[in-house]
Amino acid sequence: NAGVTQTPKFQVLKTGQSMTLQCAQDMNHEYMSWYRQDPGMGLRLIHYSVGAGITDQGEVPNGYNVSRSTTEDFPLRLLSAAPSQTSVYFCASSKGGGQPQHFGDGTRLSIL
């Protein structure tokens, strides 16, 4: 059972480039979320989805887009990368509200 799979594991971008971080889960979870983790700041929610076709903004959504066309996939798009977006990005899924979240192993992103 793969759980939550994130690709790529590492990425280096130049300022202004765009890219998509992939997230897939095989647990048939309705809820999926994207977080960024920065030193001393814990996990900050970027965007989340409560089901296919439904997305909403979290605490730090600026500069990121998401879509949820299937239950399994929840990609995160960086529109025009900025050095402030250098971070570790985690995708998570859960059955629903107040349920344990299952995390992927993260994508380490550096913006030069």
Next chain:
Amino acid sequence: QQQVKQSPQSLIVQKGGISIINCAYENTAFDYFPWYQQFPGKGPALLIAIRPDVSEKKEGRFTISFNKSAKQFSLHIMDSQPGDSATYFCAASYSYMDSNYQLIWGAGTKLIIKP
């Protein structure tokens, strides 16, 4: 009102000792309080969780103590082992049906267990 404040930021404990990490919240509507454990290079993983209808929950060496009136909850790790060295996050949310929910995260505690 949405914050979860976690302390300490870092903690060093001798092997066999008790590790204690504290969290405080403000929103009395929160009804789900999980703790997550994160090892370097990995995503957080659920360690233990509690709902406010109980004051304590124990799973092996890990115990959550919950004080509803003080709006505080803490993680106790008994007989701490070097393998417990990790970053620990507390979190809180409300879990009403058919509604969006968000986990509100503490800033994390880096725990080091010295052999």
